[in-house]
Amino acid sequence: MLRRGGLFLLALLLVLPALSGTARAQGNQALAPRIDAKGSFFELLGTVTGNALTIYLDDLNTNEPIAGAEFDIEAGDETIDLKETSPGLYWGQANWLTKPGSIDMVFTVKAGDREDLLGGTVKIPAPPPPLGVLVQQWGMKLVFLAGFLAGV
Numbered sequence: 001m002l003r004r005g006g007l008f009l010l011a012l013l014l015v016l017p018a019l020s021g022t023a024r025a026q027g028n029q030a031l032a033p034r035i036d037a038k039g040s041f042f043e044l045l046g047t048v049t050g051n052a053l054t055i056y057l058d059d060l061n062t063n064e065p066i067a068g069a070e071f072d073i074e075a076g077d078e079t080i081d082l083k084e085t086s087p088g089l090y091w092g093q094a095n096w097l098t099k100p101g102s103i104d105m106v107f108t109v110k111a112g113d114r115e116d117l118l119g120g121t122v123k124i125p126a127p128p129p130p131l132g133v134l135v136q137q138w139g140m141k142l143v144f145l146a147g148f149l150a151g152v
Contacts, residue, residue, distance in 0.1 A: 033124050035105060039116035042066060042109050048122055051097045053080060055090040057109065065089070072108040100126040 035046040038060060045056045057066045065088020073080050075096070082090040097103075107118040 033122050035120040035122040037107065037118035037120040039109070039118040041114045041116045042069075042111070042118065044107065044109070044118060046105075046120075046122065048097050048124060051095050052091065052093050053082070053097060055082060057088050057090060057111075066109075066111045069109055069111040074106045075103050097124065100124050 032047040032049050034048075035044075037044055041060055043058050043060050047054050055071070057069055058064060059066055067084065067087035069084070069090070071082045071090065073082070078094065078096045080092045080094040080097075082092040085091050101124060103122050103124065105120060105122065109116045109118060
């Protein structure tokens, strides 16, 4: 009886780190890379999902969404065009948004008679490792676990 309890505890110790690593990886993937910036008139929050950039633009003092804004966005040699999808919400696509690393962005925003310059950095994470790498990392532990369970 004591032997089975010890084997069960050993199996549990081998499996729990794998399960917690999976949960931690899924928790990190839930948050999209973000950029936020404040200027004299406007504030923006941007999120990157795949090759898409979504910008939420608000008045700095009232927090009201800014409709009808025009953007000039520079990120090194790259640019992106945004379209307004609803008041204060802008969206665009560019393949360079998928490259891992830090991207410094400068936003020139024009809305009505106001113009503002905002800047910030978005950090694009490296993609998760393919399943084959995870199997290689956990493969021997699973083989030992299967051997212990078969012996029980």
